[in-house]
Amino acid sequence: MIIDKKPIKTPLTPIKSRLFDKYQVNVWVKRDDLNHSTVQGNKWHKLKNNLLQAKKQGKDTIITFGGAYSNHIAATAAAAKAEGFQSIGIIRGDELENEPEKWSNTLTTAFNNGMQFKFISRAAYRQKEDASFLSSLQNQYPSAFIIPEGGSNQYAILGFKDLVKDINEQCPEWTQIYCAVGTGGTLAGLIHFSQILQTQDTFLKPYSIKKILGVPVLKQGEYLALQIQNLLQDSENIKVKKTNNMTDINWKLLTQYHDGGYAKQSAKGKNFQHSFEKEFSILLDPVYTSKMVYAFYDQLKTGKIPKGSNIILLHTGGLQGRKTP
Incomplete structure (x- = not known):
């Protein structure tokens, strides 16, 4: 837990x-x-209050962002699994989508902990903090709690x-x-x-x-x-x-x-x-x-x-x- x-x-x-x-x-x-x-190191500190907030809001899914080597992606997948959430990782760069054999150990670790991946282009990824992009994502996944890249928020x-x-x-x-x-x-x-x-x-x-x-x-x-x-x-x-x-x-x-x-x-x-x-x-x-x-x-x-x-x-x-x- x-x-x-x-x-x-x-x-x-x-x-x-x-x-x-x-x-x-x-x-x-x-x-x-x-x-x-x-959920090592700083990720444990970053995620615990985010997950608590997600539970308070009655969410059942965690969505977050990261690259192929993001410790945050791996940690979020493990934390979500431990707390009974589904998890979705929006991954920077769509070149790896159909080549799992080239995934980093970090991505493989997250996948093995049940995280679904949505690979998007680098251009699209740059919209990760855009209000309209986030609103559209929330509408697409209404039961999801969205955590920013790296888990960095209040x-x-x-x-x-x-x-x-x-x-x-x-x-x-x-x-x-x-x-x-x-x-x-x-x-x-x-x-x-x-x-x-x-x-x-x-x-x-x-x-x-x-x-x-x-x-x-x-x-x-x-x-x-x-x-x-x-x-x-x-x-x-x-x-x-x-x-x-x-x-x-x-x-x-x-x-x-x-x-x-x-x-x-x-x-x-x-x-x-x-x-x-x-x-x-x-x-x-x-x-x-x-x-x-x-x-x-x-x-x-x-x-x-x-x-x-x-x-x-x-x-x-x-x-x-x-x-x-």
């Missing part, structure tokens, strides 16, 4: 390296890939309260969180609740500045800044009065680490991923978390991270994406 499942306090695993000693930083991996067997953001609370309890003096970014919902959730929830060290440090660094995994990710701002503005209870104990949050997108674009990975990127996994025995996914971790390493080596920093690398799951068709 997803909706009724209590949040799991996932490990905050310290990782040690001579490189980290050289630059005098402390580093942890927040192992949110361990929060659920099939219900998704509200699902990150427990994660931020968990992080604050495990490492009250964190200074930076690095997070991969696809559609911006996870980053918005982290920002929102990091501003609201007090850390445990406020009696020692009445006013501290923390940073959340988002690493877009697709080219030209600058547009996501506005999307994240809009998500924050649309969220419930987003207005927060600052007090002397308020934790100030600076956030920034690091758009230069896409490594060729969405679901692309260079030989350099692959070598980095393999090296990290060998050193720390923590598996990464090539679409999201590997690029995020690489960004952190590059930032560290280029002097962009102050000495004494306490850095958390958020592992958002998606490990089904490691496998090839």
Whole structure:
């Protein structure tokens, strides 16, 4: 079950390296890939309130959007199955419709969990947020609850309260969180609740500045800044009065680490991923978390991270994406 499942306090695993000693930083991996067997990481947080809303509205089907390598597609199929919903995935690109042998492991995983696919052209897919397109889709499937691409909406953001609370309890003096970014919902959730929830060290440090660094995994990710701002503005209870104990949050997108674009990975990127996994025995996914971790390493080596920093690398799951068709 997803909706009724209590949040799991996932490990905050310290990782040690001579490189980290050289630059005098402390580093942890927040192992949110361990929060659920099939709805891993940020997808569990994003989907639980969406599914609860679908049940409240009496819907029996979940419709959502994604590409061939979308962790959200795989997670939605698994979550819908667990909660007794049918699921339909509107997939970007119609070239795979009649060639299931070329499907990614992510698509195959979703299909095996009962998701029906509707492959559409890239031109048609660009209408996924258009009001008339969504109205037509709702009319076609009146008993369906429609979740946007990546699951990023106000219900998704509200699902990150427990994660931020968990992080604050495990490492009250964190200074930076690095997070991969696809559609911006996870980053918005982290920002929102990091501003609201007090850390445990406020009696020692009445006013501290923390940073959340988002690493877009697709080219030209600058547009996501506005999307994240809009998500924050649309969220419930987003207005927060600052007090002397308020934790100030600076956030920034690091758009230069896409490594060729969405679901692309260079030989350099692959070598980095393999090296990290060998050193720390923590598996990464090539679409999201590997690029995020690489960004952190590059930032560290280029002097962009102050000495004494306490850095958390958020592992958002998606490990089904490691496998090839």
